[in-house]
Structure formats: C-alpha cells, structure tokens
Amino acid sequence: MxxxxxxxxxxxxxxxxxxxxxxxxxxxxxxxxxxxxxxxxxxxxxxxxxxxxxxxxxxxxxxxxxxxxxxxxxxxxxxxxxxxxxxxxxxxxxxxxxxxxxxxxxxxxxxxxxxxxxxxxxxxxxxxxxxxxxxxxxxxxxxxxxxxxxxxxxxxxxxxxxxxxxxxxxxxxxxxxxxxxxxxxxxxxxxxxxxxxxxxxxxxxxxxxxxxxxxxxxxxxxxxxxxxxxxxxxxxxxxxxxxxxxxxxxxxxxxxxxxxxxxxxxxxxxxxxxxxxxxxxxxxxxxxxxxxxxxxxxxxxxxxxxxxxxxxxxxxxxxxxxxxxxxxxxxxxxxxxxxxxxxxxxxxxxxxxQMDVLKLPDGRHLPGAFFPHIIKDIPAIRQFQAVQTRRDVIRLQVVVGDNWNADDRDALRQRILHHIGDSSQLEIQQVDQIQLTAAGKMRVVIGYSGPQRSHPSRIAG
Missing domain, CATH: 3.40.50.12780 (ANL, N-terminal domain)
Structure with a gap:
C-alpha cells in the first residue's frame, strides 16, 4: 500500500x-x-x-x-x-x-x-x-x-x-x-x-x-x-x-x-x-x-x-x-x-x-574475464587487479588473507603463464589495498594504454 x-x-x-x-x-x-x-x-x-x-x-x-x-x-x-x-x-x-x-x-x-x-x-x-x-x-x-x-x-x-x-x-x-x-x-x-x-x-x-x-x-x-x-x-x-x-x-x-x-x-x-x-x-x-x-x-x-x-x-x-x-x-x-x-x-x-582486453605481443587478445576465472578458485586472494604496464608486462596486484602461501603464489603464476605464454612477463605484487577509480569503482583488469592502442580510434574514420 x-x-x-x-x-x-x-x-x-x-x-x-x-x-x-x-x-x-x-x-x-x-x-x-x-x-x-x-x-x-x-x-x-x-x-x-x-x-x-x-x-x-x-x-x-x-x-x-x-x-x-x-x-x-x-x-x-x-x-x-x-x-x-x-x-x-x-x-x-x-x-x-x-x-x-x-x-x-x-x-x-x-x-x-x-x-x-x-x-x-x-x-x-x-x-x-x-x-x-x-x-x-x-x-x-x-x-x-x-x-x-x-x-x-x-x-x-x-x-x-x-x-x-x-x-x-x-x-x-x-x-x-x-x-x-x-x-x-x-x-x-x-x-x-x-x-x-x-x-x-x-x-x-x-x-x-x-x-x-x-x-x-x-x-x-x-x-x-x-x-x-x-x-x-x-x-x-x-x-x-x-x-x-x-x-x-x-x-x-x-x-x-x-x-x-x-x-x-x-x-x-x-x-x-x-x-x-x-x-x-x-x-x-x-x-x-x-x-x-x-x-x-x-x-x-x-x-x-x-x-x-x-x-x-x-x-x-x-x-x-x-x-x-x-x-x-x-x-x-x-x-x-x-x-x-x-x-x-x-x-x-x-x-x-574496451581497455579490459589485453593485446599480447604475439598478437593474441586475452579477455579481461580470464583473470577472474583463474583467481576465483584461490580463496586466499581477497581482491586483485591486473594491469598491463607495457605490451609485454602484466602486473598482478593481490590483496590476500592469512592463508596465502608460497604454494598459492606459485600455482597462480604457473596457471597464468600457461595461458599467456612466454611473450609477456608476469609480476605478482602483494598489496594492502587496490586503488579505486575517482568514481569509487574497481577496475579488475586494465589494458595497456600506450602509443600502440588501437581501440576505438582505429575504426573511427
């Protein structure tokens, strides 16, 4: 009523x-x-x-x-x-x-x-x-x-x-x-x-x-x-x-x-x-x-x-x-x-x-959903953010719980490298918190935004 x-x-x-x-x-x-x-x-x-x-x-x-x-x-x-x-x-x-x-x-x-x-x-x-x-x-x-x-x-x-x-x-x-x-x-x-x-x-x-x-x-x-x-x-x-x-x-x-x-x-x-x-x-x-x-x-x-x-x-x-x-x-x-x-x-x-799709040096496109799919099975990881700092470098920041250990870290590294191959370097950093955007949102994957970026300007003509 x-x-x-x-x-x-x-x-x-x-x-x-x-x-x-x-x-x-x-x-x-x-x-x-x-x-x-x-x-x-x-x-x-x-x-x-x-x-x-x-x-x-x-x-x-x-x-x-x-x-x-x-x-x-x-x-x-x-x-x-x-x-x-x-x-x-x-x-x-x-x-x-x-x-x-x-x-x-x-x-x-x-x-x-x-x-x-x-x-x-x-x-x-x-x-x-x-x-x-x-x-x-x-x-x-x-x-x-x-x-x-x-x-x-x-x-x-x-x-x-x-x-x-x-x-x-x-x-x-x-x-x-x-x-x-x-x-x-x-x-x-x-x-x-x-x-x-x-x-x-x-x-x-x-x-x-x-x-x-x-x-x-x-x-x-x-x-x-x-x-x-x-x-x-x-x-x-x-x-x-x-x-x-x-x-x-x-x-x-x-x-x-x-x-x-x-x-x-x-x-x-x-x-x-x-x-x-x-x-x-x-x-x-x-x-x-x-x-x-x-x-x-x-x-x-x-x-x-x-x-x-x-x-x-x-x-x-x-x-x-x-x-x-x-x-x-x-x-x-x-x-x-x-x-x-x-x-x-x-x-x-x-x-x-659009920027959540990572373009790897070997020409493959890695969808942003790849990382949540991999990481969801590791309970010790509380939050994460994957950032492609260069075309050949991916930095993965993780906020972890007390049960995080070296085995988890090694398993995560191997699972990611198995998919991305050896054309990219992988850096895993343990941090206290993930920085939010100015609007208070969490970007879990951020693609490389350097001079080689092709979206969406390449199709703008």
Missing part, C-alpha cells in the same frame, strides 16, 4: 507538479511500448533516428561538416542498417570538439553532466532536459523489472559525492533520497572487510525491499556474510550496476543473501542502457531512447556469439548529440527473443571495458 501511494500520488506530485518534469509521463509510455513487436519498435527507432540526423545536420556544425567530409547524405538513411554508413564517434572527439558538437538551436534547455571514465580524463557534456526526463523514466522501468519501481524501499551500496557540501544542500540531498524516494545510501567508498558487519547491521535495521549496489563492494560484503555466517536481511531482489558482474560473483551474492540478482548496464552519458528482466536471458536494451550496436574492430556488426565494442546513438539528446558513440565497453549481442514477451532486443552479456 505504501509503495502504491508513492508511485501514484507522492512522487508524481513532486516530479510532475512541483518540478514540472515529464518523467512519469515518459515512464507510462515506456511501460506500454516494451510490449510492442520488435518490428514496431525498430520502426519507431528509424523515425526518431531520421529526426535526430536532420536536426544534427541543421544545428550541429561538427556533425554536419564531418558527414559532408565522408560524403554522407543523411536524407538517405532509411533503416537501422543505413546507420552503419555514418562514421564512429569517440570520446576523444566529443571532448576535443564539444563546442562545435553542441546544438546552436536557440532556446534548448539542458543540464550539464560530467564523467571521469576509467582513464581519468573527464568528459563534460550536455543533456537536453526532456531527454534527461526520458532516461530517468527508462531507469524507472528497468529497475522496476527487479521490483524496484520508484518509491519502493531500497538500500544503495553506491558511490557518494566526495565534495564537502554546504549543510543545507547536504540536508536537501538526504531528504530527497531517504524521505522522498525511500533510499538508504550506504557509502561504498568506505566499506572494507573490517567493517562489513556495520553495513550488515544497517541493512538489517532498514530492511529494504531491494538492494542496489556496485558489483565489487557487494561481492566483498557477500563473501564476508558467507564466510562468517552473518545473519542478514533478505531483500526481494538485488540490482547490480556500474561495474562488470562476473558469474562467480553473481553465484556468491545470491547464495549469501538468498535473493535473485538482476544485472544492469548504463553510463553517465546515457543512464540505463540495458537491464535484466526476471527471465535472466540477457539485458533488454532501452531501444525507444537509444540505438545500440555491437561491432567488430572494423566497425562491422559482430558475428552472432562474438563480442564487440558497443556503439550508442542517443535519439533524444539534441543539446549535445551522441551518434554512433564508442562508449568504451564490450558486449555480446543477444539472438532471438526473450520469453518474457517484450519486443526489446537483448544483449547476451556485458563483457567489460
């Missing part, structure tokens, strides 16, 4: 009445369109794509000139396949040409955002206000598949604002999260194995319907619950986002909490890109707002079952358009339809960051 009141009266009154946002209107539309046949959704995408390209050609000097340089007539784009004729846009291009990319149409209302990204080089961009409302609505829908519709009682083990806020603004944010949206915010930056019981106690006191979390701190929490036999509140579901979720992590989290895990995939540039429904056959793409492509190293559609890099076209952000934007992540496109009945296409799985 309380959830219903928040969804039907309290939150709509705030969002639509006080804030004059169209979030709930767009959410209702998305709840209906998700059940459309695939062909109808694709027809909608094409209409919105043509409107976007026409707009960019008229009001974004950078896109207009770039497409002209490539001999592209946007009026000739009549299908999703035709979109492939447009060149790929990289993060570096957006950063270096931001002023020329942004819309010059007078009176466009927008909000400013920024993302640091794993590289640490910030990207500042604009989002048209209605486009921002639409992406929040998409998050409402995607989280709703896991039972986390707006207004449900939730705990968020998430990154927090590290800047010291004036007390009025801090109070405002607390009231907005806790009282209005019923979210108890747990600081993932401060969690460690020594204080996990404090986090468990807080979950037990608040008793959320849904737990929302970064993958890696949640895995640390779940492992402590499992190993120490801690008694914890069992939420109806768990939503994991912002970091790559590996199969062994999902298995342990579900065992520790006794709750199903729902994976989501998103970014600061686009908010929720895809999310799992209760059938867990992959992640449904937010296709009413976005066009998501999975392409190989040459910009062609990846073969079925093969991973590729993700390109995203935002169909609504006219303030600063993103057209065929290489977001820096890799995925495998889904095949077929989900038996849930939704017409939204699937991503079979999110593989990880």
């Amino acid at each position: 309380i959830d219903w009141a928040y969804q039907k009266w309290i939150l709509p009154a705030f969002e639509s009445g006080i804030k004059r946002r169209k979030t709930f209107h767009h959410w209702r539309d998305l709840e209906a369109s998700q059940w459309w046949p695939r062909q109808q959704i694709e027809s909608l995408q094409v209409r919105r794509l043509r409107d976007l390209l026409t707009y960019c050609n008229a009001h974004s000097a950078w896109y207009r000139d770039r497409w002209a340089d490539h001999g592209i007539d946007v009026d000739a784009v009549w299908s999703l396949d035709d979109l492939r004729s447009l060149p790929i846009t990289t993060r570096e291009m957006i950063r270096e040409n931001a002023d020329a990319i942004r819309s010059r149409y007078p009176g466009v209302a927008f909000v400013s955002k920024a993302t640091g990204g794993s590289s640490g080089a910030p990207l500042r961009f604009l989002i048209e206000r209605d486009a921002n409302d639409r992406r929040v609505a998409a998050a409402f829908r995607g989280y709703g598949w896991a039972g986390a519709s707006p207004g449900t009682k939730q705990s968020h083990l998430w990154g927090v604002n590290l800047n010291k806020l004036p007390w009025r603004q801090h109070l405002k944010e607390c009231l907005y999260a806790r009282l209005l949206y019923r979210r108890d915010m747990l600081n993932s930056f401060e969690m460690s194995e020594s204080n996990v019981s404090d986090y468990v106690n807080r979950l037990n006191r608040y008793r959320p319907k849904v737990l929302v979390a970064y993958a890696n701190p949640l895995f640390v929490l779940a492992r402590a619950i499992d190993e120490r036999g801690l008694r914890t509140h069992r939420p109806e579901s768990i939503i994991v986002g912002s970091e790559k979720l590996y199969d062994h992590q999902r298995e342990l989290i579900e065992r520790a909490f006794g709750s199903p895990v729902f994976e989501t995939y998103g970014s600061r540039e686009f908010t929720l890109i895809a999310a799992e429904c209760d059938r867990h056959r992959g992640l449904h793409v937010t296709s009413e707002n976005l066009i998501v492509e999975i392409v190989d190293d040459h910009g062609n559609p990846s073969a079925p079952g093969e991973e590729g890099q993700i390109l995203v076209t935002d169909l609504f952000n006219t303030a600063m358009p993103f057209v065929r934007y290489a977001i820096g992540d890799r995925a495998v496109a889904g095949t077929g339809d989900c038996d849930c009945g939704r017409g939204l296409p699937l991503l079979e799985k999110i593989v990880g960051r």
Whole structure:
C-alpha cells in the first residue's frame, strides 16, 4: 500500500507538479511500448533516428561538416542498417570538439553532466532536459523489472559525492533520497572487510525491499556474510550496476543473501542502457531512447556469439548529440527473443571495458574475464587487479588473507603463464589495498594504454 501511494500520488506530485518534469509521463509510455513487436519498435527507432540526423545536420556544425567530409547524405538513411554508413564517434572527439558538437538551436534547455571514465580524463557534456526526463523514466522501468519501481524501499551500496557540501544542500540531498524516494545510501567508498558487519547491521535495521549496489563492494560484503555466517536481511531482489558482474560473483551474492540478482548496464552519458528482466536471458536494451550496436574492430556488426565494442546513438539528446558513440565497453549481442514477451532486443552479456582486453605481443587478445576465472578458485586472494604496464608486462596486484602461501603464489603464476605464454612477463605484487577509480569503482583488469592502442580510434574514420 505504501509503495502504491508513492508511485501514484507522492512522487508524481513532486516530479510532475512541483518540478514540472515529464518523467512519469515518459515512464507510462515506456511501460506500454516494451510490449510492442520488435518490428514496431525498430520502426519507431528509424523515425526518431531520421529526426535526430536532420536536426544534427541543421544545428550541429561538427556533425554536419564531418558527414559532408565522408560524403554522407543523411536524407538517405532509411533503416537501422543505413546507420552503419555514418562514421564512429569517440570520446576523444566529443571532448576535443564539444563546442562545435553542441546544438546552436536557440532556446534548448539542458543540464550539464560530467564523467571521469576509467582513464581519468573527464568528459563534460550536455543533456537536453526532456531527454534527461526520458532516461530517468527508462531507469524507472528497468529497475522496476527487479521490483524496484520508484518509491519502493531500497538500500544503495553506491558511490557518494566526495565534495564537502554546504549543510543545507547536504540536508536537501538526504531528504530527497531517504524521505522522498525511500533510499538508504550506504557509502561504498568506505566499506572494507573490517567493517562489513556495520553495513550488515544497517541493512538489517532498514530492511529494504531491494538492494542496489556496485558489483565489487557487494561481492566483498557477500563473501564476508558467507564466510562468517552473518545473519542478514533478505531483500526481494538485488540490482547490480556500474561495474562488470562476473558469474562467480553473481553465484556468491545470491547464495549469501538468498535473493535473485538482476544485472544492469548504463553510463553517465546515457543512464540505463540495458537491464535484466526476471527471465535472466540477457539485458533488454532501452531501444525507444537509444540505438545500440555491437561491432567488430572494423566497425562491422559482430558475428552472432562474438563480442564487440558497443556503439550508442542517443535519439533524444539534441543539446549535445551522441551518434554512433564508442562508449568504451564490450558486449555480446543477444539472438532471438526473450520469453518474457517484450519486443526489446537483448544483449547476451556485458563483457567489460574496451581497455579490459589485453593485446599480447604475439598478437593474441586475452579477455579481461580470464583473470577472474583463474583467481576465483584461490580463496586466499581477497581482491586483485591486473594491469598491463607495457605490451609485454602484466602486473598482478593481490590483496590476500592469512592463508596465502608460497604454494598459492606459485600455482597462480604457473596457471597464468600457461595461458599467456612466454611473450609477456608476469609480476605478482602483494598489496594492502587496490586503488579505486575517482568514481569509487574497481577496475579488475586494465589494458595497456600506450602509443600502440588501437581501440576505438582505429575504426573511427
């Protein structure tokens, strides 16, 4: 009854009445369109794509000139396949040409955002206000598949604002999260194995319907619950986002909490890109707002079952358009339809960051998932990070427990060297902690970013 009141009266009154946002209107539309046949959704995408390209050609000097340089007539784009004729846009291009990319149409209302990204080089961009409302609505829908519709009682083990806020603004944010949206915010930056019981106690006191979390701190929490036999509140579901979720992590989290895990995939540039429904056959793409492509190293559609890099076209952000934007992540496109009945296409799985694929000196590509797969069977390793410091050097940092010994170290070295061969040197370093990114996330694998880097610039032309 309380959830219903928040969804039907309290939150709509705030969002639509006080804030004059169209979030709930767009959410209702998305709840209906998700059940459309695939062909109808694709027809909608094409209409919105043509409107976007026409707009960019008229009001974004950078896109207009770039497409002209490539001999592209946007009026000739009549299908999703035709979109492939447009060149790929990289993060570096957006950063270096931001002023020329942004819309010059007078009176466009927008909000400013920024993302640091794993590289640490910030990207500042604009989002048209209605486009921002639409992406929040998409998050409402995607989280709703896991039972986390707006207004449900939730705990968020998430990154927090590290800047010291004036007390009025801090109070405002607390009231907005806790009282209005019923979210108890747990600081993932401060969690460690020594204080996990404090986090468990807080979950037990608040008793959320849904737990929302970064993958890696949640895995640390779940492992402590499992190993120490801690008694914890069992939420109806768990939503994991912002970091790559590996199969062994999902298995342990579900065992520790006794709750199903729902994976989501998103970014600061686009908010929720895809999310799992209760059938867990992959992640449904937010296709009413976005066009998501999975392409190989040459910009062609990846073969079925093969991973590729993700390109995203935002169909609504006219303030600063993103057209065929290489977001820096890799995925495998889904095949077929989900038996849930939704017409939204699937991503079979999110593989990880583009830079999480290590290119070895002998020409082989070592996927980032290799290291979690090897290390998950060594219980003494609590955390790790593999960094390719040079093309021929891999440094593996490990945080270990008291049961770590020389046999573990030698076995780990031999297992890794067996796969990577003798073309690379392997350094294993024992450390006290793994450094997080500026956003508080854990990057478990970091590829070489030196002058030989070929992704995604090699296919950007």
